[in-house]
Amino acid sequence: MPSLRFLxxxxxxxxxxxxxxxxxxxxxxxxxxxxxxxxxxxxxxLMPQMQGGGYMAFLAGGVVCSATMMTAxxxxxxxxxxxxxxxxxxxxxxxxxxxxxDVIMGEWIWAASKALLSGCAVLxxxxxxxxxxxxxxLWIVPVILLTGLxxxxxxxxxxxxxxxxxxxxxxxxxxITPMMLLCGVFFxxxxxxxxxxxxxxxxxxxxAVALARPLMNGVLPALAWLHILVLALYAGIGYAxxxxxxxxxxxx
Amino acid sequence: MTQLRVENLxxxxxxxxxxxxxxxxxxxxxxxxxxxxxxxxxTTTLRLTLGLTQPDGGRITLLDHEVxxxxxxARGRVGVVPQLDNLDxxxxxxxxxxxxxxxxxxxxxxxxxxxxxxxDYAQLGTRADARIQTLSGxxxxxxxxxxxxxxxxxxxxxxxxxxxxxxxxxxxxxERLRQLTLRGKTLLLTTxxxxxxxxxxxRLAIMDHGRIIAIGTPRELIAAHIEPEVVEVYGDxxxxxxxxxxxxxxxxxxxxxxxxxxxxxxxxxxxxNLAHHDARTDIRYLHRRANLEDVFxxxxxxxxxx
Numbered sequence: 359m360p361s362l363r364f365l366x367x368x369x370x371x372x373x374x375x376x377x378x379x380x381x382x383x384x385x386x387x388x389x390x391x392x393x394x395x396x397x398x399x400x401x402x403x404l405m406p407q408m409q410g411g412g413y414m415a416f417l418a419g420g421v422v423c424s425a426t427m428m429t430a431x432x433x434x435x436x437x438x439x440x441x442x443x444x445x446x447x448x449x450x451x452x453x454x455x456x457x458x459x460d461v462i463m464g465e466w467i468w469a470a471s472k473a474l475l476s477g478c479a480v481l482x483x484x485x486x487x488x489x490x491x492x493x494x495x496l497w498i499v500p501v502i503l504l505t506g507l508x509x510x511x512x513x514x515x516x517x518x519x520x521x522x523x524x525x526x527x528x529x530x531x532x533x534i535t536p537m538m539l540l541c542g543v544f545f546x547x548x549x550x551x552x553x554x555x556x557x558x559x560x561x562x563x564x565x566a567v568a569l570a571r572p573l574m575n576g577v578l579p580a581l582a583w584l585h586i587l588v589l590a591l592y593a594g595i596g597y598a599x600x601x602x603x604x605x606x607x608x609x610x
Numbered sequence: 611m612t613q614l615r616v617e618n619l620x621x622x623x624x625x626x627x628x629x630x631x632x633x634x635x636x637x638x639x640x641x642x643x644x645x646x647x648x649x650x651x652x653t654t655t656l657r658l659t660l661g662l663t664q665p666d667g668g669r670i671t672l673l674d675h676e677v678x679x680x681x682x683x684a685r686g687r688v689g690v691v692p693q694l695d696n697l698d699x700x701x702x703x704x705x706x707x708x709x710x711x712x713x714x715x716x717x718x719x720x721x722x723x724x725x726x727x728x729x730d731y732a733q734l735g736t737r738a739d740a741r742i743q744t745l746s747g748x749x750x751x752x753x754x755x756x757x758x759x760x761x762x763x764x765x766x767x768x769x770x771x772x773x774x775x776x777x778x779x780x781x782x783x784x785e786r787l788r789q790l791t792l793r794g795k796t797l798l799l800t801t802x803x804x805x806x807x808x809x810x811x812x813r814l815a816i817m818d819h820g821r822i823i824a825i826g827t828p829r830e831l832i833a834a835h836i837e838p839e840v841v842e843v844y845g846d847x848x849x850x851x852x853x854x855x856x857x858x859x860x861x862x863x864x865x866x867x868x869x870x871x872x873x874x875x876x877x878x879x880x881x882x883n884l885a886h887h888d889a890r891t892d893i894r895y896l897h898r899r900a901n902l903e904d905v906f907x908x909x910x911x912x913x914x915x916x
Binding site: 366369370373374377445446447449450451452453454455456457609610 | 623660662663664682683685686688690692694696697698699700701705709710712713714715757761
């Protein structure tokens, strides 16, 4: 039976977060608001076929996913690396009756939880802006959670391999930024040339957006099972790899 | 009752044997020291014993649990003071104890009752709400020690507990540790301060190149491995004096650097001879009893270990 000991690690991180909860939540709300208002009005007005508000609604489905990706990645890289390598918090925890796998699970679920909060904040902002026509949008919540789990797992792999904070900029340059721009957050994938379009199909953010955007607009996503499967595979395989690499790094 | 038994423990990294067949056992209530130069395998032995790395061979029984198979259960009855401070910088002094106590599944009420006691013990009662960054090195060590006691452990592991502390802070830690042995706790500590080992440890083992090369009480080790008296001779004339008189009057002379160390069972003749040279400024000397450091240097050599 899987152990619930990871919750101790999750609670530890929650206690730290609570000290800075207010600025953190304000950031979660302000960032998507700026994106949607700024790009929605600014760019949207240049798109006559989308009619201003239309682009803002389009954008909301993408920004939910990109905000989730960003939060999960930052937490499972910079913050987890601080606790693992700089502050040696993990070392202290595994001297108690917790195992390294408990710690890794705790960090994974924690990063996904923070990402969930951040994605839900976007959903809330979208609802307040009147961009959410039906309750079907609530199905976005589990999509955010799954997306958070996938990106947290991937980021933990990078953390396991990283000698220092500088290493993370490779991942941002080579993975996060391309996904931000190529996975349909700001414009439909179909606008991209064939090869890039095909490449984008392999990236997790594409599948998150493919689920969230229709739901945001009150429509059931096509091929939902496929998108869920791809995200679940990224989460599951990513987590298994991260666990293996972190065990190798820390318990040698 | 045996608190910890280590039998024929082995561990290699990249073909280099870091722990090469180590055996020892800790009786209830004893303070046992592992001494050795840097890289002797002390810290690896501790990590193996806690189940934090897989041994290549041997057997470990920690508080009746087989390690590594049941290391997690065993750690529930153990406290650890690591070599590098890893207090949680995101928390206050009190929160550090509270959060650490939760890792042992201790209920909040039990922790609330225990924390003031531990703060007292660590002499941090007035700093309960201070941030970790504002504590001195000695305070941090005391808090780390208090944190290791949060689960009221039977056995305490201390990896170089006073490294980097000033003498005042070091004496406080020594006094706190002695209190623990008086209360029946078993202690396993690593150190390379001989004075610390001599003061605290009932028994100790000297480790080098992954092996235990001597084991016993501090007195036994001194009696078994070294002449009881030492005369150290310094100055430009030390060399010539050693050749002319020192080597004949002492059982053994060593000159690792600028100082001649004369080891002997009876230093009367040496001291009498040196007294003739009292007027000379190029010879100074110090007569003392042999100590653990002499044993340590004899057994592990005087070469630098980096």
